[in-house]
Amino acid sequence: MTSTLRRRHDDDDDDDDGDRDRDPYRLLRRRRQPPSPSSARRSREHLRRVNRDLSTSLPTAAAFVLVPFVGYAFLFLGMAFPRLLLSRQFHTKGQRSDFGTTEYRRRRGWYETLSNGDFWGCCMRNVPGLVLSRREEEGEEEENGVGERIDDGDDDVPPFSGSLSYLEMDAAGPVLDERSMLTLYRLIRQNFGRDGPGDGAPSVIGKLQPSHLHHLALSNNLASSLLLPPALAPAFLQICLPCWYLVRRLTNLAEDVILDDAALIEEGMSRDGCAGMTDEEVFDACWIRGLPLGPFAATNGGVDSGGGSVDGEARATRRVLTNHLRMMEAVMSARCGPSMVVATDEDMSGSLRSRGELVRDPTLRLLILHLHPIRYSLMRNSVIKH
Structure with missing residues (x-):
């Protein structure tokens, strides 16, 4: 009896999931919802942070890739001067x-x-x-x-x-x-x-x-x-x-x-x-x-x-x-x-x-x-x- 009720409940859940999947406008309505002000502000801050991180870490990464053998020295320089050569992802x-x-x-x-x-x-x-x-x-x-x-x-x-x-x-x-x-x-x-x-x-x-x-x-x-x-x-x-x-x-x-x-x-x-x-x-x-x-x-x-x-x-x-x-x-x-x-x-x-x-x-x-x-x-x- 219990297993029969559980199967029926699972079937109902599958039907609900199928109805949601068959609704072609659900995701479109969700995408049309305007973003909250906080999410827009955080997105702009994320873009600014990415630009700053790229400008900071790009010279170190480029030297490591382009200069054979000598480029490994920039890894040690990055550990010695993290504020100048490493992006904030590497900072504690x-x-x-x-x-x-x-x-x-x-x-x-x-x-x-x-x-x-x-x-x-x-x-x-x-x-x-x-x-x-x-x-x-x-x-x-x-x-x-x-x-x-x-x-x-x-x-x-x-x-x-x-x-x-x-x-x-x-x-x-x-x-x-x-x-x-x-x-x-x-x-x-x-x-x-x-x-x-x-x-x-x-x-x-x-x-x-x-x-x-x-x-x-x-x-x-x-x-x-x-x-x-x-x-x-x-x-x-x-x-x-x-x-x-x-x-x-x-x-x-x-x-x-x-x-x-x-x-x-x-x-x-x-x-x-x-x-x-x-x-x-x-x-x-x-x-x-x-x-x-x-x-x-x-x-x-x-x-x-x-x-x-x-x-x-x-x-x-x-x-x-x-x-x-x-x-x-x-x-x-x-x-x-x-x-x-x-x-x-x-x-x-x-x-x-x-x-x-x-x-x-x-x-x-x-x-x-x-x-x-x-x-x-x-x-x-x-x-x-x-």
Whole structure:
């Protein structure tokens, strides 16, 4: 009796499987379902990672295949210098953490040079002094009110109030509020040129002074890909690499970060503390943006400290990335044009500008490349004067 019922149950399962197999539109309907935002973001990140891995490991693999006998030496060189010659598949978790913190320490060494020397040195003709102050109440509106239109004035007249306010301080620096982020946006747009609608961001980045361009490349870690000792790579970048190559690399980096920020904001990561991301994804996101990693993320006020548990460092890194997304959401939600409007809380909920508009915005590209050096200098010098 039991065996008869089991056979009938198996026959029913076979009939159900046959019905599913005979349905020719089941797979088509499944393919037509739109992918989730997180899967699209992870796919783009996977493609970027593959490109980076190929550029890193291809010289080692080519030397091993093309050079008889001598090519075996590159295998030992890869084991001796894994960061330069091996892709991340061959790195352990501890090695990735060490590489990320080491590169952040080198990048941070150029932050003040870029921010205080190049950025603020150019902007101070319009802003004689900037004072950094903490906003008293998070929900408190200033005298001008939220949602006010900020019109472009004459470039000869300083249009700014001379004050930047922040909500809190994390390891990367002050977490600027919406109005302060738009102030930085206007500073960049007024001092580093505006392109017409048909022009691209490379022309804006290409207009920077050579020293400014070199410091921008060094603070964004472009020297790490050079197969040279860390002491020689910055000098080689400034002397030997052409400016057009640096402009192209910086443009591609800015595009990647802008698209990734927009995807994370649309997924709600800026509001739920990046809860939908793994620790490795958070680490990689902070790595590419130049945010504090590991023990640097667990510090307060920019003081180095190697203490703290691994879980505490992971939570601090997640908090730093969340604050970055909150600041970028203010700029990406604002409506730009001949004038700029500060978005209200209702407007900012899921109302980012289109991806194409964000990527084509030359001011936004410069802002994303300068933001963390600016925050670091503001943390070190709360009052910036000419």
